[in-house]
Amino acid sequence: MSLPFRDISDRGGSAAGALGPLVDNFGRAVTYLRVSVTDRCDFRCVYCMSEHMNFLPKQDLLTLEELDRLCSAFVARGVRKLRLTGGEPLVRRDVMTLFRSLSRHLDTGRLEELTVTTNGSQLARYAADLAACGVKRINVSIDTLDAEKFRAITRWGDLGKVLEGVRAAKAAGIHVKINAVALKDVNEHEIASIMEWCHGEGHDLSLIEVMPLGEVGAERVDQYLPLSQVRERLAERYTLTDIDYRTGGPARYLEVKETGGRLGLITPLTHNFCEGCNRVRVTCTGTLFMCLGQEDAADLRAPLRASPDDGVLQAAIDAAIFRKPKGHDFVIDRKTRQPAVHRHMSTTGG
Template sequence: MRCRPEPGSGSVGTAPLADRYGRRFPYVRLSVTPACNFRCSYCLPHGYHAETGAAGPLSLEEITRLLRGFAELGMHKLRITGGEPSVRRDLTDVLRAAAAVPGVNKLAMTTNGTLLSRRLHEWMDAGLNAINVSVDSLDRAAFARITGHDRLDDILRGVEMALAGGLSMKLNAVLLRGVNDDELPRWLDYLRDHAVGLRFIELMQTGDNLAFFRDHHVRAGLLETELQEAGWQALPRAADAGPAREYRHPDYAGRIGIIAPYSKDFCAGCNRLRVTASGDLRLCLFGEFGIPLRQHLQRDDQLDDLVHAIGGQIGRKEQGHFLHEGRTGVTPHLASTGG
């Protein structure tokens, strides 16, 4: 772990935290709500239900203090997640506050896109400059089966608006055996003319989806081999990129990324930390514990305490997850931590 600079030493923009394995963490994923308005079969098939007695989401003021602390430690990329972040009424204010934090130069969000066509320009005006939209199928009926909502057409209209507005755009599709794993030809038709990054995400086991996982898990590496045989070429990984292995093809405007958490050395390039909606630091999506930070977010004069609390925990980050052993940590479903 790098030493923490003295307060006021101009640490914003310096090298990010590093762990004992030499991995650096310029990227933070912040959940702003655990709630979601979809019922995705692989995540919340019965819809979102608040836990009795659970702490509420961080306030706007707490979020601002949290981000100032991470910026002190070298964060320059922030992704807002949920649940579904757009169900939070003050989301635009959250985006505006995040964009104003010195050192944050990439402000991204992952959303199901249900409000994209209505709120896009408001979010962009607040400072959003990149967005990932979950689109698990281009088949309207399959999309409705997966998500519980027949909203594909409206979501794709929002995607078109975002592309026209120049927003950096990626689409996420969770691979599900027997549900959408035969859609590559349909996606290739879409990518021929749409300059988006499509991410195929291998289904991950969580605390409450074991039966579904066993029925629908398919190795993303099989799709990767298919792409390589069709002439798709691997791209170098950017320093602040996510975990996807990206591919491009000269005949297509879009790119394809493969997120394969069960592949060898998947965690070697980990570059992000996560914070739950209630303010717990998660060193890994599938970690065994969370570190509460909320007590350090109540006053503006607690920045030093917050920075020390974050920096002092990085040494506890494991070299990799334990999904191969069926250990899913404290993550009951992906909405609980923001994926």
Template sequence: MNMMTELKTEAKFVDQFGRGKRKLRISVTDRCNFKCVYCMPEHPEWMKKHDLLSFEQLYHFCDFMVRRGIESIRITGGEPLMRQGVVHFVAQLQQLKKLGLKRISMTTNAHYLKQYAQALKEAGLDDLNISLDSLDAHQFKQLTKKDLSPVLEGIQTAQAVGLPIKINSVLMKGMNEDQILPLARWSVEEKIVLRFIEFMPLDGDRKWSSEYVVSEQQILDSLRTEFAVTQQRSDSTGSTSEPARQYFIDGHPIGIISTITNSFCGTCDRVRLTAQGEFYNCLFAPQALNLKTEIKALNSSEPLSELSLHAALSQYIWNKEYGFHAIEQRLKHQSMNKSSRKISMHILGG
């Protein structure tokens, strides 16, 4: 056992609004075989493979973060199953459960899931979030440039091996809002938890407009034409930090993530790391903290490397803004500034 794993749990990361950070999203690659309009630029410039943090470096960072309060790690992309070695990384992260890690999850488009579901289950993955924006094969092809059938096969395989799954569906007006009822019916039939997501300004080509947003209220109105819709009671302590507002449709659980019309930012406990070491205290943060040098230094036994990283993260996380609406005007200004960073879902991983 190395020096770092012997250290006791350190002070947890908290922002200026008192929100402790318990969930870490790690993007292991920006590459994806899909080209979803709400995520991927038309002409993506992929990160060079030699610029990516190694899985060993990512593991040391996860170890560092778990000892400071992180309880849940979600592996994202791009498409995480496109990076060789990701299953072994899931297995390696199991070692951190003795330090306080409670959950290891993954977000995937499910295209490769038929191939990897059994291995992920054996590696100890706790659950999967799967992107599925349409059940219409033609529409799905228009949205992703890929076929629907491998995704459905991947979902079936994941269910067969016993991996808990949630389906995430991003709705865009004029593109796939007609899928609300088909997806809802399918989720009830398949006994799968479905979450509808409002279209957010994270598309690679920055063409987002509020005109494309299918709001939570519009989703509920559509669901009520066919289902009895009731809202789940929230945690009596009011401490829940889940992004989705929870409902039942004919007794079946369903969620709606309404960042634009009903933001959940007030209880956000998430932080994010990209594949090349950029750390974001918010999904919409205009600027990242580049930690590549500090993360690489964690491989050494030099205590100063942890002190340096802790100091940098503490200050950056403390200055996290309240949420999307607090930085909305800045984002609008940024969208007009062509030299500014493109805030794109394919890099941050959601």
């Protein structure tokens, strides 16, 4: 089913257009928005979800038209990069309708990049459509190239299907970055082989420290592998050089001389990257989180629905951005073994 979207990028008229860029209380401009289109996922990764999740009732989610309007309100305020996430975004019914509608901001030049983070399970089906919508770069989560281990980490994912999706994206001309969560005693001894595979296929690789969000039925203290330690191990075999390359996210990149590829390190625990944070996240219910690692949030669904123009909505966004904290409080708590933040990653969006 295809929904008849209206062009609402300038809803609110000249008043919305006259509003300035989004700048927080610390002088950081917010130019990157990550929007979760669903909390549902067809995987149950051990560091992200519990095996038996309670998902939101579908009627609690923003409609696709509301998601379009919300994203467009941020684009009107200077957001240049827009990433759709989940859960798994490509399991949302008719999600390509949203991609097609948002691509108009690429056509006008207001938006620099429209992209997606996916587990790859549906990518073979949608890769060509994503490319047609102007998606030039995507992130795919792959924590191991061992099919049996992959199924264990995701609880029921099919590595072959994901790799098929990666090949389809590459064939469609989309640049693929692989995201891998570094997990102690799980994939730490195959990180080098994952990196060599990625670089051999022309993909960048970003390694991510496990984040203490939500109860997942596993001890994060047992999962946590510091990337400082990973880098030291890799440096014994490879020549690693820090480079000034950024994609808009928190990764700090290295060039690997022997492979000719790039390796990103996302280190919320060993190296706080908050000083240059330009990102905010909106959930599929319209809740704006100004920081992934803090509980403070703002309801944008009520102002979104309160008025047909964006005046009330933009006022709510301004008030929230002013409250954006200086940094997160992520820590692996070895005493209480409780997550730093009790909501799951799938609730906020990747």
